[in-house]
Amino acid sequence: MPRITVTVDGIVYEEEVEPRLLLVHFLRDRLGKTGTPVGCDTGNCGACTVMLDGRSAKSCSVLAVQADGSDVVTIEGLAQNGTLHPMQEAFHAEHALQCGYCTPGMIMAAVDLLKDDPDPSDEAIRHGLEGNLCRCTGYCNIVKAVRRAAQEMSGEGVRTS
Amino acid sequence: MTEQIDAGMVARRIAESDRLGSPDPSREIGRARRRKEDARLITGRTLWTDDIQLPGMLYVAFLRSPMAHARIARVDTSAARTQPGVVAVYSGRDFAGEQGNLPCAWPVSEDIVIPDHPPMAVEEVRYVGEAVACVVATDRYKAADALEAIEVDYEPLEPVLDMTEALAEGSPKVHEAGNRAFTWKFSGGDVEAAFRDAPVLIERTYVQQRLIPTAMEPRAVVATTDGTAFTLYSSTQIPHVLRVMLALTTGIPEHLLRVVAPDVGGGFGSKLQVTAEEVLCLLLTRRIGKPVKWTESRSEGNLTAHHGRDQLQRIALAAERDGRIRGMRADLLADMGAYLMLVTPGIPILGAFMYNGIYKMDAYDFTCTGVFTTKMPTDAYRGAGRPEATFAIERAVDELAHELGMDPVELRRRNWITHQEFPYTTIAGLTYDSGNYEAATDRALALFGYDKLRAEQADRRDRRDPVQLGIGVSTYTEMCGLAPSRVLGSLSYGAGGWEHAAVRLLPTGKVEVVTGTSPHGQGHETAWSQIAADAMGVPFEDVSVLHGDTTVAPRGMDTYGSRSLVIGGVAVLQACEKVKEKARKLAAHMLEASPEDIEFSGGTFTVRGTSAGKTIQELALAAFAAHDLPEGFEPRLDAEVTFDPQNFSFPHGTHLCAVEVDTETGLTKIRSYVAVDDVGTVVNPLIVEGQVHGGIAQGIGQALFEEAVHDAEGNLLTTTMTDYLIPSAADLPEFVTDRTETPATSNVLGAKGVGEAGTIAATPAVVNAVVDALRPYGVRDVRMPCSPERIWRAIGESGGAAAGWAGPTESEGGER
Numbered sequence: 011m012p013r014i015t016v017t018v019d020g021i022v023y024e025e026e027v028e029p030r031l032l033l034v035h036f037l038r039d040r041l042g043k044t045g046t047p048v049g050c051d052t053g054n055c056g057a058c059t060v061m062l063d064g065r066s067a068k069s070c071s072v073l074a075v076q077a078d079g080s081d082v083v084t085i086e087g088l089a090q091n092g093t094l095h096p097m098q099e100a101f102h103a104e105h106a107l108q109c110g111y112c113t114p115g116m117i118m119a120a121v122d123l124l125k126d127d128p129d130p131s132d133e134a135i136r137h138g139l140e141g142n143l144c145r146c147t148g149y150c151n152i153v154k155a156v157r158r159a160a161q162e163m164s165g166e167g168v169r170t171s
Numbered sequence: 172m173t174e175q176i177d178a179g180m181v182a183r184r185i186a187e188s189d190r191l192g193s194p195d196p197s198r199e200i201g202r203a204r205r206r207k208e209d210a211r212l213i214t215g216r217t218l219w220t221d222d223i224q225l226p227g228m229l230y231v232a233f234l235r236s237p238m239a240h241a242r243i244a245r246v247d248t249s250a251a252r253t254q255p256g257v258v259a260v261y262s263g264r265d266f267a268g269e270q271g272n273l274p275c276a277w278p279v280s281e282d283i284v285i286p287d288h289p290p291m292a293v294e295e296v297r298y299v300g301e302a303v304a305c306v307v308a309t310d311r312y313k314a315a316d317a318l319e320a321i322e323v324d325y326e327p328l329e330p331v332l333d334m335t336e337a338l339a340e341g342s343p344k345v346h347e348a349g350n351r352a353f354t355w356k357f358s359g360g361d362v363e364a365a366f367r368d369a370p371v372l373i374e375r376t377y378v379q380q381r382l383i384p385t386a387m388e389p390r391a392v393v394a395t396t397d398g399t400a401f402t403l404y405s406s407t408q409i410p411h412v413l414r415v416m417l418a419l420t421t422g423i424p425e426h427l428l429r430v431v432a433p434d435v436g437g438g439f440g441s442k443l444q445v446t447a448e449e450v451l452c453l454l455l456t457r458r459i460g461k462p463v464k465w466t467e468s469r470s471e472g473n474l475t476a477h478h479g480r481d482q483l484q485r486i487a488l489a490a491e492r493d494g495r496i497r498g499m500r501a502d503l504l505a506d507m508g509a510y511l512m513l514v515t516p517g518i519p520i521l522g523a524f525m526y527n528g529i530y531k532m533d534a535y536d537f538t539c540t541g542v543f544t545t546k547m548p549t550d551a552y553r554g555a556g557r558p559e560a561t562f563a564i565e566r567a568v569d570e571l572a573h574e575l576g577m578d579p580v581e582l583r584r585r586n587w588i589t590h591q592e593f594p595y596t597t598i599a600g601l602t603y604d605s606g607n608y609e610a611a612t613d614r615a616l617a618l619f620g621y622d623k624l625r626a627e628q629a630d631r632r633d634r635r636d637p638v639q640l641g642i643g644v645s646t647y648t649e650m651c652g653l654a655p656s657r658v659l660g661s662l663s664y665g666a667g668g669w670e671h672a673a674v675r676l677l678p679t680g681k682v683e684v685v686t687g688t689s690p691h692g693q694g695h696e697t698a699w700s701q702i703a704a705d706a707m708g709v710p711f712e713d714v715s716v717l718h719g720d721t722t723v724a725p726r727g728m729d730t731y732g733s734r735s736l737v738i739g740g741v742a743v744l745q746a747c748e749k750v751k752e753k754a755r756k757l758a759a760h761m762l763e764a765s766p767e768d769i770e771f772s773g774g775t776f777t778v779r780g781t782s783a784g785k786t787i788q789e790l791a792l793a794a795f796a797a798h799d800l801p802e803g804f805e806p807r808l809d810a811e812v813t814f815d816p817q818n819f820s821f822p823h824g825t826h827l828c829a830v831e832v833d834t835e836t837g838l839t840k841i842r843s844y845v846a847v848d849d850v851g852t853v854v855n856p857l858i859v860e861g862q863v864h865g866g867i868a869q870g871i872g873q874a875l876f877e878e879a880v881h882d883a884e885g886n887l888l889t890t891t892m893t894d895y896l897i898p899s900a901a902d903l904p905e906f907v908t909d910r911t912e913t914p915a916t917s918n919v920l921g922a923k924g925v926g927e928a929g930t931i932a933a934t935p936a937v938v939n940a941v942v943d944a945l946r947p948y949g950v951r952d953v954r955m956p957c958s959p960e961r962i963w964r965a966i967g968e969s970g971g972a973a974a975g976w977a978g979p980t981e982s983e984g985g986e987r
Contacts, residue, residue, distance in 0.1 A: 044222035045215020049387050050469035054892035057387060085215035098213040102205055105857045109692025110212030111387040111436030136900040145387050145437050146692050147861060148868035149900040
């Protein structure tokens with residue numbers, strides 16, 4: 011069996027894995043990183059989105075062996091030193107989650123979206139998150155949350171009107 | 172009773188101050204509290220059923236029928252048993268003696284046909300995806316591998332896919348008893364008279380397509396036993412109902428069976444079920460003696476988590492030329508699928524009382540025939556019967572308006588129950604306790620800019636703009652808060668509709684609320700905390716809400732039908748009041764006063780006219796210590812309440828949708844959407860708005876995107892999220908929402924329920940808008956989902972040219 015070395019949320023893991031093992035199952039079943047859920051098997055829903063070497067990736071569409079030598083950040087590693095990431099804060103503040111199942115992936119995808127476009131329009135947010143499906147919120151508050159986090163991260167703070 | 176009225180008045184006063192923009196900062200009810208639930212969800216620290224790992228746990232995979240209808244001639248599991256990591260392989264026959272039948276709790280008529288429904292098929296399969304065999308292995312990959320080594324010989328039988336054909340003479344049969352499950356009739360007033368010589372008659376047939384509920388969390392089950400007692404973890408909306416039904420189905424005594432619903436990732440009715448997989452996982456852990464887990468893949472879920480809607484509606488409206496509706500007929504065929512599951516037959520019947528909508532009429536007649544087909548069974552999906560009813564009446568009213576050349580809002584005004592007429596008993600026999608359709612509609616029209624949009628529409632029509640503007644109106648109500656137990660009994664439902672709550676004041680003054688409702692995304696922990704914090708005068712943060720585990724919360728009827736707040740939340744409030752009554756006696760004793768002289772405010776009991784008082788925290792500690800209690804006073808401050816409502820609640824509202832339809836491509840774009848809902852008193856406006864948003868999104872999904880499609884052999888073609896389209900962020904607009912607040916008079920909170928409102932309202936609003944855009948082409952209906960292809964074909968087929976409007980140049984015609 012191939013042996014892989016992967017850093018996940020700052021911890022280095024060396025594991026033997028079947029070549030067919032999906033990254034998401036490696037995270038969940040092998041490492042106990044259950045913060046990343048599985049929502050579909052076709053890469054459509056995005057619930058399993060993680061950061062793979064700094065870019066968002068759907069971990070159900072990546073083999074664990076493909077992550078060999080990579081740095082993976084999951085929702086569990088997003089908060090730093092006990093402080094929530096501004097995107098996590100914004101999702102809470104704007105009531106951008108209900109059941110919360112899509113939320114880890116949605117947050118990771120939104121963080122990646124702001125890397126490309128730190129000040130996205132509502133339309134850019136909606137198109138940028140097209141690959142992450144939510145069945146509860148109707149997306150209105152998710153769009154608001156991403157906008158709020160963008161303002162927070164740009165140092166402007168959130169306008170309170 | 173006095174106390175209940177007082178609480179209701181308080182709630183109404185708070186509601187009023189919120190509406191005026193000045194919520195009472197000292198009160199929790201009405202505050203837009205951020206949710207308690209969020210912390211664990213935004214950090215990935217929550218527990219979903221598939222997250223559970225138990226020592227020695229084994230994984231279950233099911234082999235599912237690839238045929239819609241076939242006799243099982245042979246199942247050979249021998250090769251699969253020898254695969255590495257495989258612990259056991261069973262076919263339906265291996266469990267024939269103990270698996271029993273999946274239950275149907277709603278036999279709607281005396282002569283209903285309830286076929287046997289073994290969790291794993293033994294003799295015959297009746298839909299694609301029905302479980303035929305299962306593998307238990309050491310990991311999920313090995314279990315899936317071994318499925319391929321199971322050999323099954325099928326003898327194909329004719330599939331039965333179309334409801335009308337299924338009822339025709341000579342149709343192949345799904346079950347020996349035939350394809351008609353039941354016929355259920357209901358009427359009020361003199362229908363013959365209403366339709367005799369009616370000046371205007373509208374007759375339409377609408378198709379409620381089959382939908383796949385698509386909760387984001389796939390179903391998952393974990394079962395374990397110590398040899399005597401059993402624990403079942405399931406991604407379910409109904410741990411309490413499930414426990415009772417599993418005890419009845421499996422023979423495992425109820426007191427030795429614990430059911431836990433950990434955090435549940437959405438349900439929308441799809442997890443209001445007793446599933447084959449839940450029963451089989453229990454039987455497997457009993458037989459093997461190890462914990463077992465099954466988690467469905469999305470494609471497995473699309474095939475076998477129950478489907479929703481799927482009705483054929485024949486609707487007739489009789490009216491005067493001035494627009495006054497005389498009467499209505501609704502004649503339904505409802506696709507049950509292959510079997511009757513937990514509440515399958517009851518779903519269309521829940522709609523039976525809603526086809527008259529918010530309108531006054533002289534007569535109403537309803538007939539529903541449940542039909543078996545070789546498809547996955549249908550059951551509850553957000554709204555459950557009421558979206559279908561609302562769609563039919565709201566579409567038909569728009570058709571009537573068009574026939575009369577009248578504005579659709581004006582026609583509704585001429586027929587709806589005015590606010591002075593409440594309480595009003597409808598032709599369907601329900602008593603609507605409160606409402607104000609005028610206020611909600613006026614507010615919606617103003618927010619929408621109705622007149623301006625109508626002017627733009629006229630302009631675009633004049634210009635023959637290839638992109639036409641359509642305006643859709645939906646003025647809905649729904650019966651919520653399922654349900655008064657006596658009503659459920661009269662409808663032959665197998666259980667009651669009460670809800671349970673317990674409130675415990677802990678020694679340190681913290682409060683535990685135990686609820687029988689079972690949230691799966693709604694935010695009960697937050698809202699119930701707000702109710703308890705107000706009632707007990709403790710900080711919001713000092714309340715915790717326990718739920719979803721039959722050991723922790725032993726009594727409940729769970730969450731569906733917009734019932735949680737209006738029944739479960741009321742039970743919480745009443746339990747708090749009972750605790751306070753006990754605390755009042757203790758306070759009187761400690762303050763050496765008469766209980767009648769004790770006042771309660773802001774968490775402190777004081778002697779009227781003095782400053783002497785005891786906080787509720789002091790009383791909690793005193794009760795715990797029990798050193799000096801009144802005569803006969805038990806040393807605890809807690810209480811339980813089981814609340815059974817006297818009536819349903821009736822949220823209502825007006826939704827307006829503007830669409831731009833590109834008549835050359837058939838593409839619909841929602842330009843604006845306004846929703847003004849009246850859900851009574853609001854405990855948390857943030858949560859309410861979120862429910863409305865999500866509900867609208869699902870209603871739009873049915874109108875424009877979603878449909879479970881089968882081929883001619885009965886194979887489901889929409890097995891993945893690539894084929895079954897739920898709306899993405901890019902498909903939806905920003906929704907403009909607002910509220911009017913007319914409190915319910917049927918419960919002390921004044922709340923009406925909000926979980927299903929958006930979904931019920933949105934679908935007809937959107938389709939009315941699409942059809943409105945296409946009126947100049949002579950189009951009078953587009954079958955849902957109104958895809959670009961269907962719209963394009965509808966324009967081509969409607970003979971738009973006759974009205975002087977050119978449609979697309981060529982049309983192939985025909986519906987899929």
